[in-house]
Amino acid sequence: MSIRFTTVLQALVVSLALVVGAATGGGARAHEGHSHGAQAPAPPAQAAPRAEAVSTDFELVAVAAGDRVRLYLDRFATNEPVTGADIDVETPDGTVEAKAVGDGVYEIAAPWLARGRRHDLLATVTAGGTTDVLALELHLPEQAAPAVAVPAAAPAWLANLRHHLTHQGPVGAAGGGFLLGLACIMLLRARRALPALAILALTVTLILGTAALAHEGHDANESAPVQGAALTAPSASSLERARRLPDGAVFVPKSAQRLLALRTGVTTVAEHRRTVELPGRIIADPNASGVVQSSVGGRLAPPPGGFPNLGARVRRGDVLATVTPPVQAVDLSDMRQTQGDLDQQIAITGRKVARYERLATTGAVAQTALEDARAELSGLKDRRAALDTIRRAPEELVAPVDGVVAERAAVAGQMAAPGTMVFRIVDPDKLYVEALSFVGLEPGAAATARLPDGRTLALASRGAGLADRNQAVPVQFAITGSAEGVRLGQFVTVLAPTGETLAGLAVPRSGLVRTEGGAVVYEHVAAERFEPRPVRVEPLDAEHVIVAGGLGAGRRVVVQGAELLDQVR
Numbered sequence: 001m002s003i004r005f006t007t008v009l010q011a012l013v014v015s016l017a018l019v020v021g022a023a024t025g026g027g028a029r030a031h032e033g034h035s036h037g038a039q040a041p042a043p044p045a046q047a048a049p050r051a052e053a054v055s056t057d058f059e060l061v062a063v064a065a066g067d068r069v070r071l072y073l074d075r076f077a078t079n080e081p082v083t084g085a086d087i088d089v090e091t092p093d094g095t096v097e098a099k100a101v102g103d104g105v106y107e108i109a110a111p112w113l114a115r116g117r118r119h120d121l122l123a124t125v126t127a128g129g130t131t132d133v134l135a136l137e138l139h140l141p142e143q144a145a146p147a148v149a150v151p152a153a154a155p156a157w158l159a160n161l162r163h164h165l166t167h168q169g170p171v172g173a174a175g176g177g178f179l180l181g182l183a184c185i186m187l188l189r190a191r192r193a194l195p196a197l198a199i200l201a202l203t204v205t206l207i208l209g210t211a212a213l214a215h216e217g218h219d220a221n222e223s224a225p226v227q228g229a230a231l232t233a234p235s236a237s238s239l240e241r242a243r244r245l246p247d248g249a250v251f252v253p254k255s256a257q258r259l260l261a262l263r264t265g266v267t268t269v270a271e272h273r274r275t276v277e278l279p280g281r282i283i284a285d286p287n288a289s290g291v292v293q294s295s296v297g298g299r300l301a302p303p304p305g306g307f308p309n310l311g312a313r314v315r316r317g318d319v320l321a322t323v324t325p326p327v328q329a330v331d332l333s334d335m336r337q338t339q340g341d342l343d344q345q346i347a348i349t350g351r352k353v354a355r356y357e358r359l360a361t362t363g364a365v366a367q368t369a370l371e372d373a374r375a376e377l378s379g380l381k382d383r384r385a386a387l388d389t390i391r392r393a394p395e396e397l398v399a400p401v402d403g404v405v406a407e408r409a410a411v412a413g414q415m416a417a418p419g420t421m422v423f424r425i426v427d428p429d430k431l432y433v434e435a436l437s438f439v440g441l442e443p444g445a446a447a448t449a450r451l452p453d454g455r456t457l458a459l460a461s462r463g464a465g466l467a468d469r470n471q472a473v474p475v476q477f478a479i480t481g482s483a484e485g486v487r488l489g490q491f492v493t494v495l496a497p498t499g500e501t502l503a504g505l506a507v508p509r510s511g512l513v514r515t516e517g518g519a520v521v522y523e524h525v526a527a528e529r530f531e532p533r534p535v536r537v538e539p540l541d542a543e544h545v546i547v548a549g550g551l552g553a554g555r556r557v558v559v560q561g562a563e564l565l566d567q568v569r
Contacts (some may be wrong), residue, residue, distance in 0.1 A: 012552045022415035044303065048240075049141060051121070052527040053134035058082065058125050060134045061254050064113060069138070071098055071106040072254035072525035073125060077556070079103075079257065079264040079524065085127035092119060101257060113140065145428040165421075177448050242568045249531045250522070250568050257528075263560035264524045267505045269553045272546060274502050277539050278475070278494040280435030280449065282486055285478065288427035290400035294416045307410045308423075311375035314399045318477065320423050321410050335387060342384045349377040403427040406488055431479045431486060433459055435494040436472040447477055449492040457481060457542060459494065495541050504538075511559040512545060513566045521547075522565050524556035531567060533557075 052061045054076055061072040071089075073082045081104025089096050089108055092115070098106035112119065121136040240253035242260075252262070294300075303319045314320065353373045355559060359365035407424035416422065433449050441464070449457040459477035467473050479486070479495065513520045519537050522530045535550035553559070 028513060048520050049139060051136040051138040053136050055132040058132050059129050059527050060123055060125065062121065062136050062138055064138060064346045064445060065113055066141065067109065067113060069108050069110045072229055073104050073106065077266050078461045079262055081258060082127050085125055088124045090122035116345060131264065150317060151209050244568050249529055250565055251529055253528055260561045260564045262558055262565065265555045265559040267551060267553050267555045269503055270503060271501050271503055272506060272540055273497045274500040275495045275497050275539055275541055276439055278437050278496060279434040280433045280492050280494040282488055282490045282492065283432045283434050284426045284488060285430040285432050288401060288430035289403065290425050291421045292320055292399065292423035293419055293421050293455055294397065296323065296325045296395060297418050298323035298394065298416060300410055300412065300414045300416050302412055308405050310405050310408055313404050314425060315402050316399055318399045319396050320399055321397045322394040323416055339384065342380055346377065346380045347378055347383065353377050364477060397422055399425050401425055426488065428483060431483050433477045433479060435475050435493060437475050438472055439498060442476060442497045445497045447494055447496040451492055495539060504548060505551060505553060506540055506544045507547055507557060511557055511562045513562050521551060522558040522562055524558060530558065
């Protein structure tokens with residue numbers, strides 16, 4: 001063999017060795033990471049193929065499950081399930097009438113699902129006097145390709161070499177290829193071309209065969225072969241799960257939307273009266289409340305029925321307690337002396353009356369003298385009786401108005417000073433709200449109050465006072481609606497109009513979610529997709545806010561269930 005042929009063969013050996021090492025290393029590197037290139041974000045995993053169609057009135061979602069198709073029909077604007085609708089579906093087998101199987105859920109038989117991957121459906125929906133035709137394109141997933149079978153067994157030396165080349169990483173594989181190429185070059189320099197070519201051919205065969213076997217084994221492990229799989233939709237035996245997508249949107253199947261009771265509303269620009277939020281608290285109506293106080297100091301005692309309990313309803317004039325004033329020793333001595341004087345005068349006057357009565361029969365005493373004596377005797381007896389009453393009868397504390405007992409400070413045997421409040425009576429159906437305002441309010445305008453638990457109260461203006469040293473004006477409102485569950489002293493937030501107007505989008509507070517980054521509303525961008533929208537809001541009233549930025553008109557936003565939707569992960 002000539003020197004030129006040997007040199008060419010050596011270059012060929014080195015080139016083949018480098019190519020084989022790079023191929024083996026690249027294959028090992030790809031299979032170690034199981035990534036053969038950049039992949040787009042995967043769509044949400046779904047239990048079954050689906051299609052959707054919308055109109056100005058309806059939103060329809062078709063979900064394939066086995067040999068049937070389930071239809072979810074909702075109102076487009078409110079996302080409210082539509083019940084009692086008539087749905088006729090044009091299928092590859094003809095027109096089929098859908099049967100109602102739930103709240104806005106309908107179903108049709110679909111044996112034609114097994115005859116193709118793409119099916120065009122045409123649904124005619126009639127509900128509440130409205131008819132719409134909705135087109136659906138239902139795509140079934142592709143079948144899995146059969147996997148290439150892996151040889152059951154291989155020679156031991158081939159298995160060891162394959163294990164070494166496929167598991168030692170790219171560096172080990174390239175190094176092994178380089179050493180084999182170097183051995184071939186040494187044989188060629190020793191003028192042994194035939195053994196060198198044989199080793200080169202065997203090396204290339206083993207390396208390429210090992211890479212193929214490794215790739216086939218990898219595919220067999222990650223994708224089980226499908227033998228004779230029918231082209232049908234997967235079964236939706238388990239409830240589809242809502243999940244948050246990588247881009248921050250939330251995928252919520254129609255079945256889950258019904259469980260969460262999600263409702264939407266379409267945003268519109270309108271003129272609204274500007275309102276301000278004021279801190280306030282519940283107070284009693286001064287015309288329907290009162291206090292029970294003792295006018296004299298004394299010892300408290302319960303009436304025959306006992307002290308009324310808190311919350312007990314009482315009527316005006318009911319005796320709630322009694323106060324027995326204490327009698328000092330000096331006062332008691334004076335009272336006894338006065339009683340003795342009165343008793344003596346009563347005895348003397350009584351005898352005079354008896355004498356005048358005898359003389360009056362003979363005409364010796366005038367009738368007027370007899371009447372004067374009788375009047376004097378009656379007055380003395382009344383004074384004596386009043387003195388006894390002062391010593392024995394206590395003062396009765398009575399309810400000044402009808403209502404319930406809001407406060408009670410009565411304890412049997414307690415000494416009450418004059419002016420001590422013993423009971424507070426309040427009419428629970430007539431309460432006020434007092435707030436402090438730093439801005440001028442619209443005179444006589446109705447307002448609303450929001451309780452900590454989210455309930456609202458309708459208010460009517462009852463006047464405003466003068467500014468105090470903090471420049472805050474006290475404003476009072478009467479609760480015009482039901483005040484059930486409201487208690488005195490409870491803090492509320494009053495939303496009162498200022499008389500100014502502004503244009504904006506009104507969104508219910510129930511659709512607003514407070515996050516660390518600010519306020520967020522969820523927009524219903526597709527039948528089963530909701531996207532968060534950061535917004536800037538201003539107060540409007542107890543149930544709505546004004547969106548000042550971040551959202552346009554004509555958008556469908558969640559107005560009920562937003563808090564539950566925000567919890568989906």
